[in-house]
Amino acid sequence: MFLGRVIGNVQATRKDDRLGGVKLLIVQPAPLEDKDTHLPVVAADRIGAGIGEDVIVAFGRAARLAMGDENLPIEAAILAIVDGTEVRSDAKLKRGLGNEKER
Amino acid sequence: MFLGRVIGNVQATRKDDRLGGVKLLIVQPAPLEDKDTHLPVVAADRIGAGIGEDVIVAFGRAARLAMGDENLPIEAAILAIVDGTEVRSDAKLKRGLGNEKER
Amino acid sequence: MFLGRVIGNVQATRKDDRLGGVKLLIVQPAPLEDKDTHLPVVAADRIGAGIGEDVIVAFGRAARLAMGDENLPIEAAILAIVDGTEVRSDAKLKRGLGNEKER
Amino acid sequence: MFLGRVIGNVQATRKDDRLGGVKLLIVQPAPLEDKDTHLPVVAADRIGAGIGEDVIVAFGRAARLAMGDENLPIEAAILAIVDGTEVRSDAKLKRGLGNEKER
Amino acid sequence: MFLGRVIGNVQATRKDDRLGGVKLLIVQPAPLEDKDTHLPVVAADRIGAGIGEDVIVAFGRAARLAMGDENLPIEAAILAIVDGTEVRSDAKLKRGLGNEKER
Numbered sequence: 409m410f411l412g413r414v415i416g417n418v419q420a421t422r423k424d425d426r427l428g429g430v431k432l433l434i435v436q437p438a439p440l441e442d443k444d445t446h447l448p449v450v451a452a453d454r455i456g457a458g459i460g461e462d463v464i465v466a467f468g469r470a471a472r473l474a475m476g477d478e479n480l481p482i483e484a485a486i487l488a489i490v491d492g493t494e495v496r497s498d499a500k501l502k503r504g505l506g507n508e509k510e511r
Numbered sequence: 512m513f514l515g516r517v518i519g520n521v522q523a524t525r526k527d528d529r530l531g532g533v534k535l536l537i538v539q540p541a542p543l544e545d546k547d548t549h550l551p552v553v554a555a556d557r558i559g560a561g562i563g564e565d566v567i568v569a570f571g572r573a574a575r576l577a578m579g580d581e582n583l584p585i586e587a588a589i590l591a592i593v594d595g596t597e598v599r600s601d602a603k604l605k606r607g608l609g610n611e612k613e614r
Numbered sequence: 615m616f617l618g619r620v621i622g623n624v625q626a627t628r629k630d631d632r633l634g635g636v637k638l639l640i641v642q643p644a645p646l647e648d649k650d651t652h653l654p655v656v657a658a659d660r661i662g663a664g665i666g667e668d669v670i671v672a673f674g675r676a677a678r679l680a681m682g683d684e685n686l687p688i689e690a691a692i693l694a695i696v697d698g699t700e701v702r703s704d705a706k707l708k709r710g711l712g713n714e715k716e717r
Numbered sequence: 718m719f720l721g722r723v724i725g726n727v728q729a730t731r732k733d734d735r736l737g738g739v740k741l742l743i744v745q746p747a748p749l750e751d752k753d754t755h756l757p758v759v760a761a762d763r764i765g766a767g768i769g770e771d772v773i774v775a776f777g778r779a780a781r782l783a784m785g786d787e788n789l790p791i792e793a794a795i796l797a798i799v800d801g802t803e804v805r806s807d808a809k810l811k812r813g814l815g816n817e818k819e820r
Numbered sequence: 821m822f823l824g825r826v827i828g829n830v831q832a833t834r835k836d837d838r839l840g841g842v843k844l845l846i847v848q849p850a851p852l853e854d855k856d857t858h859l860p861v862v863a864a865d866r867i868g869a870g871i872g873e874d875v876i877v878a879f880g881r882a883a884r885l886a887m888g889d890e891n892l893p894i895e896a897a898i899l900a901i902v903d904g905t906e907v908r909s910d911a912k913l914k915r916g917l918g919n920e921k922e923r
Binding site: 616643652661662672673674677680693695698707 | 825826827828829830831832833834835836838839844846848850859860861862863864871872880881884891892893895896
């Protein structure tokens with residue numbers, strides 16, 4: 409799963425029939441640092457997320473489980489709307505491969 | 512799922528028999544910013560997408576569900592042709608890990 | 615699976631009901647070198663990992679197996695808390711595609 | 718799926734028994750632009766692809782379906798040998814997130 | 821699957837019980853060129869790979885098949901120890917999207 413922010417939505421009339429009632433949001437993944445080279449993700453939503461809200465997104469079967477339909481042709485869905493995160497900056501890795509013992 | 516644009520197609524005569532009637536399109540993923548280092552994706556299509564159209568692509572079992580055949584040896588398919596997207600630029604993350612409370 | 619460090623947690627009240635008792639941690643992947651352009655991962659945890667600890671994270675069905683519930687809508691989970699790693703620096707690849715025989 | 722070129726093969730005698738008769742090729746993913754930071758992929762092949770040929774590669778269950786054995790421990794396989802591609806350069810995205818309507 | 825080199829191992833005492841007898845190695849993916857921005861992968865091993873050896877790693881269900889236990893909570897495993905690779909440098913793609921016919 410990853411953290412991201414809902415930044416938009418998608419309109420599509422020509423689509424798989426089973427996507428008829430499915431709300432599709434555009435989610436921008438939240439990186440640790442400023443640079444962001446990650447693709448936005450199109451995620452299905454039945455939690456009720458809105459633009460500007462931070463969310464947790466899951467891929468694959470977890471997304472279909474979250475939508476309550478294992479045969480829905482989607483592979484990304486919003487699991488939760490984030491109230492807040494707590495990040496301990498002093499816990500962040502300062503260099504590669506934490507607590508590495510070289511020899 | 513991701514947003515992308517259909518930029519081409521692929522001809523292949525030596526292939527898995529089950530791919531006989533399957534249209535294969537080349538889709539360029541749509542990044543948030545100008546820089547694009549993402550690989551183009553080859554996606555199966557039964558929606559009827561054409562070159563120049565923007566689409567939603569899904570991977571894995573979702574792609575096979577979209578093609579209506581869970582035993583088709585493909586792992587990417589077009590789910591929908593995009594009419595338009597609405598993106599709230601002011602909702603975009605300006606820095607890493609949104610609404611982070613450091614301590 | 616990948617190695618990472620737990621750097622935070624996520625609070626979310628509006629979420630899939632099945633996530634009710636699930637602890638969700640933010641894990642920073644540990645790269646080999648200083649530069650880190652990898653997204654943090656939100657991983658479920660039932661091992662008891664805490665902020666600042668190094669962990670092994672798995673994706674997909676392995677994550678649901680680790681949580682003991684194959685129908686939990688999650689796709690990343692902590693498998694183990696790392697006591698230490700041993701990395702042989704002299705074993706690291708110095709250039710592309712190891713022991714390549716060009717012709 | 719992705720497009721790539723077969724650039725080599727792999728010899729391995731100590732391996733999973735079920736890989737006994739499986740040809741393993743090294744495929745270089747084909748990016749849209751010159752820069753290529755993508756890992757080469759080791760893909761199983763039963764189509765008969767050779768070094769220098771362009772191919773379509775699939776991951777996951779699609780790869781095992783393509784190999785005709787769902788219990789083969791592989792997760793990438795060649796689906797087709799590419800005769801040619803047609804790419805409309807003028808269809809390529811010039812900037813991020815195609816036909817975006819900002820507000 | 822990808823090619824990589826075993827560069828280390830991981831010690832973890834607090835872990836999923838089913839990981840009790842599972843050897844976990846740290847594998848550095850082998851890129852085509854010098855630059856390596858790819859995360860090291862933690863892979864289970866029952867082939868008997870050692871530090872400094874080049875290996876083929878598979879993800880997902882293929883990894884569990886390779887370990888001989890489809891319910892093992894792992895998603896990466898070593899399939900084979902590489903004796904050698906043959907790479908035809910002249911077959912490498914010099915630019916994006918091989919044998920592209922633009923119009």
